[in-house]
Amino acid sequence: MTSIIKNFPGRHHDHAACIESALEQAVTLCRERGARLTPLRRRVLEIVWESHAPLGAYDALQRMNAGGERNAPPTVYRALEFLLEHGLIHRIESRNAFVGCTTPGNSHKAQFFICRDCGNVAETHSEEIGEAIKASATRTGFLVEKPVVEISGRCLKCHDDE
Ligand SMILES: [Zn+2]
Ligand SMILES: [Zn+2]
Ligand SMILES: [Zn+2]
Structure with a gap:
């Protein structure tokens, strides 16, 4: 049983490097799959x-067009669908928004810790949680479609500041 935690960005987090590595991984992954990562x-x-906090589809559209471009909403929404499909981003259901996946490429069911102060999200992959959900669903004859686990709270940086 493995449990990987992709932690919250700490005080000395180099986010520029973070973005760069995410984009590099995306390029490699799409190339391997023959998927087109268009500009x-x-x-x-x-x-x-741009951050570790979830971004809504509408906000993504606003950011895209901030420089005067006129991308139509469906264009941006379809791009988000593509990124979701390839596991490059995750949907945070409780926020109706998206965050970048820190370990794209290996298919995984993630659980999320969401800080209510800074809004950042950390991703964890716990097989135990998945198994527990499956087991109780089986007991009640429930057919799981979306085993969403999103935990709200405060990250270390935020509750340490007090
Ligand atoms: Zn970062
Ligand atoms: Zn992920
Ligand atoms: Zn926080």
Whole structure:
């Protein structure tokens, strides 16, 4: 049973390096899969990665067009769909928004810790949680479609500041 935690960015987090590595991983992954990471899709991914806090589809559109471009909403929404499909971003259901995946490429069911102060999200992959959900669903004859686990609270940086 493995449990990987992709932690919250700490005080000395180099976010520029973070974005760069995310974009590099995306390029490699899409090349391997023969998927087209068009400049537009790449730009949308970059926008989602601007922070570790979830970004809504409408906000992504606003950011895209901030420089005077006129991308139509469906264009940007379709780019988000593409990124979701390839596991490059995750949807945070409780916020109806998206965050960049820190370990794209290996398919995984992630659980999320969401800080209510800074809004940042950390991703964890716990097989135990997945198994527990499956087991209780089986007991109640429930057919799981979206095993969403999103935990709200405060990250270390935020509750340490007091
Ligand atoms: Zn970062
Ligand atoms: Zn992920
Ligand atoms: Zn925080």
